[in-house]
Amino acid sequence: xxxxxxxxxxxxxxxxxxxxxxxxxxxxxxxxxxxxxxxxxxxxxxxxxxxxxxxxxxxxxxxxxxxxxxxxxxxxxxxxxxxxxxxxxxxxxxxxxxxxxxxxxxxxxxxxxxxxxxxxxxxxxxxxxxxxxxxxxxxxxxxxxxxxxxxxxxxxxxxxxxxxxxxxxxxxxxxxxxxxxxxxxxxxxxxxxxxxxxxxxxxxxxxxxxxxxxxxxxxxxxxxxxxxxxxxxxxxxxxxxxxxxxxxxxxxxxxxxxxxxxxxxxxxxxxxxxxxxxxxxxxxxxxxxxxxxxxxxxxxxxxxxxxxxxxxxxxxxxxxxxxxxxxxxxxxxxxxxxxxxxxxxxxxxxxxxxxxxxxxxxxxxxxxxxxxxxxxxxxxxxxxxxxxxxxxx
Numbered sequence: 001x002x003x004x005x006x007x008x009x010x011x012x013x014x015x016x017x018x019x020x021x022x023x024x025x026x027x028x029x030x031x032x033x034x035x036x037x038x039x040x041x042x043x044x045x046x047x048x049x050x051x052x053x054x055x056x057x058x059x060x061x062x063x064x065x066x067x068x069x070x071x072x073x074x075x076x077x078x079x080x081x082x083x084x085x086x087x088x089x090x091x092x093x094x095x096x097x098x099x100x101x102x103x104x105x106x107x108x109x110x111x112x113x114x115x116x117x118x119x120x121x122x123x124x125x126x127x128x129x130x131x132x133x134x135x136x137x138x139x140x141x142x143x144x145x146x147x148x149x150x151x152x153x154x155x156x157x158x159x160x161x162x163x164x165x166x167x168x169x170x171x172x173x174x175x176x177x178x179x180x181x182x183x184x185x186x187x188x189x190x191x192x193x194x195x196x197x198x199x200x201x202x203x204x205x206x207x208x209x210x211x212x213x214x215x216x217x218x219x220x221x222x223x224x225x226x227x228x229x230x231x232x233x234x235x236x237x238x239x240x241x242x243x244x245x246x247x248x249x250x251x252x253x254x255x256x257x258x259x260x261x262x263x264x265x266x267x268x269x270x271x272x273x274x275x276x277x278x279x280x281x282x283x284x285x286x287x288x289x290x291x292x293x294x295x296x297x298x299x300x301x302x303x304x305x306x307x308x309x310x311x312x313x314x315x316x317x318x319x320x321x322x323x324x325x326x327x328x329x330x331x332x333x334x335x336x337x338x339x340x341x342x343x344x345x346x347x348x349x350x351x352x353x354x355x356x357x358x359x360x361x362x363x364x365x366x367x368x369x370x371x372x373x374x375x376x377x378x379x380x381x382x383x384x385x386x387x388x389x390x391x392x393x
Contacts, residue, residue, distance in 0.1 A: 006234035006315030010306070010347035012339060013047030014040060015083055015203075015240045016323035019263055022057040024325065029060065032329065034070055039333060041075035043340040047318060049083025049113060049201075055121035056270040058263075065098055072106040079109045084182050084201065086117035088136035089126055092143040093153075093165045100148065104172040113201055114141060115182035115189065120272055130272075134188045141181075145196050148176045180238065183217055184273070190217045194224025199236030201320075205276055206241050206305075207292040211312040214239075218313070235317040239309060242294025243321045244285075245335045245343070249297045253285040255327035255335075256296055260284035263324060294322075299342035306347065 014036070020029045037048050048071065050064035061067055064082040071080050085095060102110045116133035117123055123130055139157060146153050153165045171177045180199035183189030193200050200221055202214055222232040246252035264284060267275040281287045285296040295305045306319055327335065345351050361368070 004310060004315035006237075006317070008235055008315075008317065009349060010310070010316075010344075011046035011318040012344045013045060013049065013079075013081075013238070013318055013320045014323050014336075015049045015051075015320040016061070017051035017053065017059045017083070018061060018323040019058050019266065019325060020060055021259055021262055021325045023262075026060060030067075033061070033067065033323075034074055036323075036333075036336075037067075037071040037078065037080075038074045040336060041078040043337055044344070045078055045336070045340060047079045047081060047111070047320070049081035049111075049320065051083050052086050052089075053119055053122060054125065055119055056266070058266050058270070059119075065102055068102055068110055069105060072102075072109065079111055080106060081111035081180070082113045084113035084115040084180075086122065086133075086137075087114050087140035087144070088117055088128055088133050088159065089122070090140070091160050092140045093147060093160075093162055095140075096144045096147040097167060097169075099177065100167055100169055100171045103177040104169070106172075108173045108177070110177060111199075112177055112179045113182065114144075114179065115201075118272075119270070121270070134186075138188075138192055141192055141196070178236070180236065183214075183221075185213070187217055187220045190221035191224050194221045194230065194232070195228050197225060197228070197230030197233075199233070199238065201238045201240075203240050205293050206239075206309050208312065211309060215313060233317075234315050237313075237316040238318040238320055239313070239316050240320045240322055241306075241309070242288065242296075242324065242326075243302065243335070243339075244296050244324075244326050244332075245299055245302055245338045246331065247298065247338070249301065252296050252298065252335075253283065255331040256285045258328050258331075259325040260288075263326060299338050302339065302343045303346050306343070 016033060018033060040048055050061050050067040051059055052062060052064050053059035054062050064085065068080040068082065087095070099110065099112045114137070116137040120130050123133060128136070136159060143153055143155055143162065147165065147167050148171060150167065150170060153162050155162045178199065180201045181189045181193040182201045182203055184203050190200055200218070204210055204214070218237070225232040244252055244256050246255055261284065264275070264277045264279060264281070267277060268279060276291070276293050277284060277287065288294045288296050295302050310316065321339070
């Protein structure tokens with residue numbers, strides 16, 4: 001494998017847009033998302049991100065900061081991200097105040113993820129044109145960064161009017177809370193992140209062609225970072241991937257028959273990007289793997305494919321599993337457990353010392369066994385001698 005530009009421990013997380021079945025009880029779905037946050041916290045996942053969407057039925061979380069606040073009360077260690085707040089939809093002062101408060105309430109566990117908004121139907125309801133979203137995001141991000149730095153802002157646009165605006169509390173984290181900007185296809189996201197030295201959250205497929213595109217976007221990010229006096233940090237580069245893991249590949253395929261077809265329909269009917277999966281494909285899981293669109297299989301399959309993605313990109317900080325109801329709930333929970341048990345340790349070097357200890361013991365086993373048997377024989381001989389002496393007395 002080629003040498004990586006960044007070879008730090010790989011963190012694991014969940015990007016919970018979410019893609020819930022439209023048949024699922026919505027009240028239970030929200031509760032289940034919070035139960036999942038608890039589960040991931042217990043099994044040593046690093047992050048969970050909650051999305052913001054307002055139409056389309058499946059991506060049903062409208063207010064990720066509510067999910068972050070609720071999850072923070074149920075968890076201890078896992079970091080909690082907004083994945084992501086659609087900046088053109090909100091007043092930047094109110095949003096900056098909200099996120100700074102969350103930073104305090106979570107003791108620095110909140111990550112402020114931002115983007116332009118993913119669904120044209122959301123923009124339509126707010127009277128926004130899709131072509132306006134990225135420029136509006138840039139304007140809002142500029143204001144939010146100034147506010148989080150403690151500056152006073154006076155700004156009037158068609159979307160908001162701020163007069164002597166300032167935060168009255170500010171962030172818990174110093175100098176400010178961690179932030180990340182989404183990047184899908186265009187370089188707009190990586191350029192925005194580069195201007196302020198923020199992290200990059202890459203959404204999209206993991207085909208060889210898509211990974212090459214992500215590499216080019218990262219090059220642009222590095223260039224913009226340098227131009228603005230920042231260092232591009234691959235540890236803060238996050239990559240999303242469709243993934244479901246089971247004990248066998250056959251079981252993983254069978255699990256995902258539960259919901260794959262409904263999700264494929266959603267990519268055709270609602271998501272604006274061209275769909276990657278054709279409708280009516282006989283075996284969606286097999287099609288997914290064959291076309292490098294995700295990872296459906298075993299822990300070994302996950303390790304191999306994540307290694308491919310790392311090598312193609314030159315290294316990054318976090319792999320985020322797309323939250324998808326491809327499989328029944330118990331199978332989803334088991335998939336995350338298998339990732340935590342067998343995949344995450346491979347990339348974090350968690351078992352390096354254990355392997356060394358095992359190999360050292362194995363290499364000395366003949367001598368160890370000989371010394372152990374000799375010690376047992378000596379102890380037995382001593383016992384018998386004492387017993388004979390005691391009987392004689």
